[in-house]
Amino acid sequence: MLINFDWNMVIFVINSMTGFGRGEYKSGSVRCIVEIRTVNHKNYDYSIRCPKELFSVEDRIRDLVKAYISRGKADIFVTYVNEDTKVSSVIVDSGLVKAYIDAISQASSEIGLNFEPRTDIFFKIPDAFTQVKEATDADVLWSNISPAFEAALIALTNMRHIEAIKLIAGIEDCFDRIGQFFTVIEEKSETVPEEYRKKLTDRLSELLDKQIIDEQRIAAEVAVFADRCCIDEEIVRFKSHIAQFKKLLAEKESQSKQDAKQSVGKKMDFIIQEMNREINTMGSKANDLTITNSVIAIKSEIEKIREQVQNIE
Known part of the structure; x- marks a missing residue:
């Protein structure tokens, strides 16, 4: 006879590697949405897609996620908006704008149309302008996003327990x-x-x-x-x-x-x-x-x- 064992002891003790969790945090002008998807993987792997302004706290994000996940591949998607963050400057990609104008001018000429560049066309060119926002203190930034991460990780853990x-x-x-x-x-x-x-x-x-x-x-x-x-x-x-x-x-x-x-x-x-x-x-x-x-x-x-x-x- 094989060893007797109470299988109920392990319910909610181990985790599956497959799961999904979503967390959202709103406070005043701040809104953060975090979505985490995990799948099978031999070891631990981690990837994150987030706005550049969160790069200063990416190490904290990595440490927090690692505290919840020891094995599997985690894909993290972060949406972060702070309407109070001021734009300190705008960078114009002049080379990109010129390339678009030249291409449009050539295409117009080939099909027999007159093309007269106007400044309003600049705003229709993708990635022609880049806003540089004022840097936010890392601790303040972390307090704005960590609740959403915690909520997403808890939801993820619950789903992994169910699996x-x-x-x-x-x-x-x-x-x-x-x-x-x-x-x-x-x-x-x-x-x-x-x-x-x-x-x-x-x-x-x-x-x-x-x-x-x-x-x-x-x-x-x-x-x-x-x-x-x-x-x-x-x-x-x-x-x-x-x-x-x-x-x-x-x-x-x-x-x-x-x-x-x-x-x-x-x-x-x-x-x-x-x-x-x-x-x-x-x-x-x-x-x-x-x-x-x-x-x-x-x-x-x-x-x-x-x-x-x-x-x-």
């Missing part, structure tokens, strides 16, 4: 089925040598007819066979790996904040590899069709768990 519930439910079902098949393997492995002895004795009886069978020789043959197909050690290690997997989930609940940021998904993936290694060895050593069929079924369930683990943070 984790589905993952845990799937993993639980797989372990239940593994337990059933593994019980068959444990019980059958104890009878394989004796079944081999019976088959060997029956076969020799047919071949030797009424001649005396050398029981000592049969015992020696059975001993060699039993040693060759013994999977006791693999059974012990396989059960140990399952216990480690479930303990890893349980320990996640009591970890410190620093430890909790470490990726549990990578550790699970390693344990799954070890489980697969042990079950493969059982299949190659056990000279029994029932065990072989159970091994195949367990490998299928392990693969399902592996797919689920790929989405665990």
